[in-house]
Amino acid sequence: VDLPSTVAGAEGVRGRRPAVGEPVLDRAFRLLGCFQPGDAALSLASLSARTAIPKATALRLARKLVEQGALERQDDGSYVPGLRLLELASLAPRGHGLRAIALPYMEDLHVATRQHVLLAVREEHASVLVERLSAHEAGRMMYRVGGRMPLHATGVGLVLLAHADFVTREEVLRKPLIIEPESIRVSDLAVRRRLDAVRREGIAVMARPHPEPMVSLAAPIFGRGGEIVAAVSVVAPDGGPRPRELRAAVVTTARAISRGLLL
Amino acid sequence: VDLPSTVAGAEGVRGRRPAVGEPVLDRAFRLLGCFQPGDAALSLASLSARTAIPKATALRLARKLVEQGALERQDDGSYVPGLRLLELASLAPRGHGLRAIALPYMEDLHVATRQHVLLAVREEHASVLVERLSAHEAGRMMYRVGGRMPLHATGVGLVLLAHADFVTREEVLRKPLIIEPESIRVSDLAVRRRLDAVRREGIAVMARPHPEPMVSLAAPIFGRGGEIVAAVSVVAPDGGPRPRELRAAVVTTARAISRGLLL
Numbered sequence: 342v343d344l345p346s347t348v349a350g351a352e353g354v355r356g357r358r359p360a361v362g363e364p365v366l367d368r369a370f371r372l373l374g375c376f377q378p379g380d381a382a383l384s385l386a387s388l389s390a391r392t393a394i395p396k397a398t399a400l401r402l403a404r405k406l407v408e409q410g411a412l413e414r415q416d417d418g419s420y421v422p423g424l425r426l427l428e429l430a431s432l433a434p435r436g437h438g439l440r441a442i443a444l445p446y447m448e449d450l451h452v453a454t455r456q457h458v459l460l461a462v463r464e465e466h467a468s469v470l471v472e473r474l475s476a477h478e479a480g481r482m483m484y485r486v487g488g489r490m491p492l493h494a495t496g497v498g499l500v501l502l503a504h505a506d507f508v509t510r511e512e513v514l515r516k517p518l519i520i521e522p523e524s525i526r527v528s529d530l531a532v533r534r535r536l537d538a539v540r541r542e543g544i545a546v547m548a549r550p551h552p553e554p555m556v557s558l559a560a561p562i563f564g565r566g567g568e569i570v571a572a573v574s575v576v577a578p579d580g581g582p583r584p585r586e587l588r589a590a591v592v593t594t595a596r597a598i599s600r601g602l603l604l
Numbered sequence: 605v606d607l608p609s610t611v612a613g614a615e616g617v618r619g620r621r622p623a624v625g626e627p628v629l630d631r632a633f634r635l636l637g638c639f640q641p642g643d644a645a646l647s648l649a650s651l652s653a654r655t656a657i658p659k660a661t662a663l664r665l666a667r668k669l670v671e672q673g674a675l676e677r678q679d680d681g682s683y684v685p686g687l688r689l690l691e692l693a694s695l696a697p698r699g700h701g702l703r704a705i706a707l708p709y710m711e712d713l714h715v716a717t718r719q720h721v722l723l724a725v726r727e728e729h730a731s732v733l734v735e736r737l738s739a740h741e742a743g744r745m746m747y748r749v750g751g752r753m754p755l756h757a758t759g760v761g762l763v764l765l766a767h768a769d770f771v772t773r774e775e776v777l778r779k780p781l782i783i784e785p786e787s788i789r790v791s792d793l794a795v796r797r798r799l800d801a802v803r804r805e806g807i808a809v810m811a812r813p814h815p816e817p818m819v820s821l822a823a824p825i826f827g828r829g830g831e832i833v834a835a836v837s838v839v840a841p842d843g844g845p846r847p848r849e850l851r852a853a854v855v856t857t858a859r860a861i862s863r864g865l866l867l
Contacts, residue, residue: 365628366665370672370688376695402629409633410727413698422692424727425633427699427734430689431750432639435676437690441748445738452715464673464687471690475708485704487694 368394369402373411373422378485382419435462439571440472442601443562447474450575450594454587457576458594459557461490461497463505463569466513468498471571493518493532496547496557497572502532503539504561504569510536522551544592545574546584554579558587560595564602573598631657632665636674636685641748645682698725702834703735705864706825710737713838713857717850720839721857722820724753724760726768726832729776731761734834756795757783759810759820760835765795766802767824767832773799785814807855808837809847817842821850823858827865836861 375391376383383391389399403420406412410425431437443460451458451474460472467489484490492498492513502510514529539545545559559574573595575587638654639646646654652662666683669675673688694700706723714721714737723735730752747753755761755776765773777792802808808822822837836858838850 366632366668366672369629369632370674373692378695380695381697405629409629411633411692413696422696422699424696424698424725424732426689426693426696428732428750428752429633429636429674429685430693431748432641432643433676433685433687433689434644435687436685437749448714448737451711462687469687469691474711485694486700487691489691 365402368392368398369406369411372399372402372406373426376422378488380421382415382417382421384419388420435571436471439602442604443571443573443598444472446594446597446601447472447573450573450590453590454575454577454582456578456581456587459484459497459559459574459576460571461495461501461574462571463492463501463509464489466492466509466516468492468495468501468572491519491521493527494520494547494549496545496559496574496576499535499539499545499547500559500561500572500574501569503536503545544588545572556584558584558591560591562595562602563599570602571598628665631655631661632669632674635662635665635669636689639685641751643684645678645680645684647682651683698834699734702865706834706836706861707735709857709860709864710735710836713836713853716853717838717840717845719841719844719850722747722760722822722837722839723834724758724764724837725834726755726764726772727752729755729772729779731755731758731764731835754782754784756781756790757810757812759808759822759837759839762798762802762808762810763822763824763835763837764832766799766808807851808835819847821847821854823855825858825865826862833865834861 371392389396407414410423412420413423447458458474461468461470470484470486470488492502518527548556555578557574557576559572561569562571564570575591634655652659670677673686675683676686710721721737724731724733733747733749733751755765781790811819818839818841820837820839822835824832825834827833838854
């Protein structure tokens with residue numbers, strides 16, 4: 342099903358051809374999604390190679406995506422994700438919608454603690470970082486806005502998993518639970534115990550040695566119906582403020598954002 | 605060319621049918637782009653009405669977009685823009701790429717002044733707000749992240765226009781130059797004089813009475829080749845700090861971000 346679209350279109354066997362548009366949209370999102378954090382820009386050849394879309398088709402799709410502003414074409418002919426994506430994303434309630442409500446409270450926490458402050462939501466079996474405030478002087482972090490983080494290996498992830506629906510939780514716990522970059526496998530029983538503690542104490546505390554020794558304290562943000570919507574955390578380096586000094590501030594911030602969501 | 609795609613597909617007149625995929629992508633982006641800031645969620649009927657895409661086609665497209673995560677389906681069957689858009693947008697160099705470099709400097713300016721701090725780039729004949737830091741106590745603002753602002757009526761817009769290429773500048777100045785929401789028309793000569801001053805002084809100062817009396821001070825951020833990349837501004841309410849007190853801070857911040865882009 343990955344023929345160039347002209348070939349697929351010319352096939353024309355009634356009833357056997359997939360509904361018009363389905364492969365095109367899939368391919369378009371494959372192109373948009375093949376960029377990686379380290380990429381400056383991708384040539385047509387790289388786009389084609391990464392997505393396994395033939396070059397001629399990739400070129401036609403890329404041109405259409407440039408017309409829509411979803412890709413931008415550089416002077417040297419290479420492509421980068423376009424600003425139009427930001428405009429579209431800005432109306433996603435779980436992205437910038439949530440962020441607009443949470444940001445002032447996150448800033449207060451950031452100013453009060455001078456540490457990293459993170460906001461994340463769950464997307465399937467991962468968490469996605471919606472916002473991150475970092476001070477110049479705070480330690481180095483592995484995660485970036487829009488990037489995915491494992492549910493079982495971060496403070497915000499543990500909070501999102503602890504309050505997720507039963508089916509999602511079991512699906513995640515049934516998979517191998519690996520902590521990267523050390524490739525340490527943790528048992529589902531150990532994670533279950535952690536999740537119990539998170540629910541009981543209303544906060545997750547997770548120490549991580551990479552890329553620098555840090556501790557994350559995360560608390561849940563609830564929606565109108567009492568369902569979990571997001572998690573907020575403060576991440577401090579080893580030797581910075583002690584977890585017990587940050588606890589009340591994180592919980593207070595999470596509750597303030599939950600209250601903000603009701604307005 | 606806006607027939608339901610099944611009809612267009614069944615047409616089957618060889619050579620007359622548009623290339624497969626083109627109308628589909630256009631329609632998909634029309635669906636994604638029809639959400640407005642005030643919308644909580646849109647029903648299928650609203651999506652269809654706003655985009656003039658027949659309901660059956662809109663449903664099929666919406667389902668594909670939900671599969672891709674570009675739309676999310678609520679429990680009541682309505683749709684909202686999806687988190688996947690944030691993930692894709694996060695790799696746009698003019699969006700989150702620029703933002704990641706600029707944000708710490710913007711925070712410094714925000715902490716030092718306690719006023720709104722804005723970051724914007726030009727997209728065709730408008731500017732797009734890439735980031736906004738707002739204090740609880742700062743005045744109300746008309747603009748939101750991902751939203752468009754006129755080039756001739758905002759501080760950041762004047763900076764972006766003053767340093768735009770000649771062709772773009774003339775295209776913008778040839779159109780009617782209206783200031784909203786008052787619907788005041790300004791002459792292109794008046795804007796040209798302002799742009800001269802912006803280039804000469806390295807800063808734009810723009811007072812606006814709506815929604816509250818405020819003054820914006822904006823400065824240019826330049827890229828590696830000396831081309832304009834973005835503009836940063838501080839926006840203060842009438843009766844807040846005087847423009848002359850903010851001038852050096854804004855210019856310093858813009859230069860720091862320009863320097864950050866070279867690393």
